[in-house]
Each structure stands twice: as structure tokens, then as C-alpha cells.
Amino acid sequence: MNAPGIAFVRDARRVREHIGQQHRYAHILRVARTAEALARTHGADPARARTAGMFHDLARLYPGERLLRESEQRGLPIGEFERANPIVLHAPLGAELARDWFGVHDEAILSAIRKHTLAAATMSPLDEILYLADGLEPGRDYVGRADMLALAFDDLAAAMAAHLTESLNYHREHNMSPAPQTLAALEHYAPIPLREKRSA
Numbered sequence: 001m002n003a004p005g006i007a008f009v010r011d012a013r014r015v016r017e018h019i020g021q022q023h024r025y026a027h028i029l030r031v032a033r034t035a036e037a038l039a040r041t042h043g044a045d046p047a048r049a050r051t052a053g054m055f056h057d058l059a060r061l062y063p064g065e066r067l068l069r070e071s072e073q074r075g076l077p078i079g080e081f082e083r084a085n086p087i088v089l090h091a092p093l094g095a096e097l098a099r100d101w102f103g104v105h106d107e108a109i110l111s112a113i114r115k116h117t118l119a120a121a122t123m124s125p126l127d128e129i130l131y132l133a134d135g136l137e138p139g140r141d142y143v144g145r146a147d148m149l150a151l152a153f154d155d156l157a158a159a160m161a162a163h164l165t166e167s168l169n170y171h172r173e174h175n176m177s178p179a180p181q182t183l184a185a186l187e188h189y190a191p192i193p194l195r196e197k198r199s200a
């Protein structure tokens, strides 16, 4: 096995031990593989994309009060939305854990981990790749997923628009308000005329 292959297997083992749940670990591996494939297609760095995928959900299984407590201890920004939905804090807190426990110091990777749940107005191609890989990996089961993943291989920005619009529709159907960060991403990738055209 080559050196990156050995590193991948070593990281995977450590993440599996940390996560301790097969279901979530299987998702993590699918996200890592999907992100790597998207990066190859779009001329981004496959190793960085894979690493971002591997470490993106380190805090995903923490209960809400632990997410709030540890985020507060680390001085992470906690807005009204985060307070009402602490689960979203697993993204910024996960980036902290990736750095402190797994030695990930690459700011591009940490940024992708931070933004993988709520997205943001400004996203790098690596941020987009992880966000899309997380939402569109083959283990996710909802109508239109495979088409959106195919779109992601074709055009990252178009897939961001489609996926964010889906997310907005989901929020509307459930009478929930999206996070300010997600609304800012929608404004960037899918301004209102485009959203209305899509949902028409």
C-alpha cells in the first residue's frame, strides 16, 4: 500500500474508534469517498477532500448539551439558531476536534468541516465538495438525490443551488426557519428568481 493509502487506513481506524457507531462510521466513509471523487473530477485536491470527509462528523453523536457546553468552552460563536438547534454545532466543534485530536491543521480542510452542515455565503470549492458529498452520498435516501449527485459531478455551483433549494423547501414544509448562514448561501447560489423558477 502507498503512503496516502496507509494514512487513510490509519485515520479510518482512529475515527471508527472515536465514533463507536457503525452506521455513522459507514456514512463517514461514503462521504470521504464521494468527496474524493468530486475533487478528482473538479481539479481540487483529492487527499484534502478525503481528509475533510473522514473528520467531518467527529462530534455528530454528541448530545445537545455537550455540543453547547464544549462549544462555549472553546468560544465558538453560538447564535440563536445554534441555541435552538445545538446539533448544528457538531460542524464547528468537529473542526476543533479534528485539529486538536487528529492533527488536522490545514485551514482549508477545517473550513470545509465547519461549513458542512449549514453552508455559508462564501464557500471554496473544497467547502462545496464536502457540503455536497455529505448531503448527497449514496447512503442518503430521498427522491432526487442521485440526480443531484450527478449534477455535482458536472457543476458544483449548480448542485449547491439545487441542494440548498431542496433544503429550503424541506424547512418550509416543516415550518422551520433555515439558519442565517444557510439563507446567506441560498442568496449566493440560488437567488430568489432562480428558486421560484425551480419550484414552479
Ligand SMILES: [Fe+2]
Residues within 6 Å of the ligand: 056, 057, 060, 090, 091, 116, 117, 134
Ligand atoms: Fe455532519
Ligand SMILES: [Fe+2]
Residues within 6 Å of the ligand: 027, 031, 056, 057, 134
Ligand atoms: Fe455527515
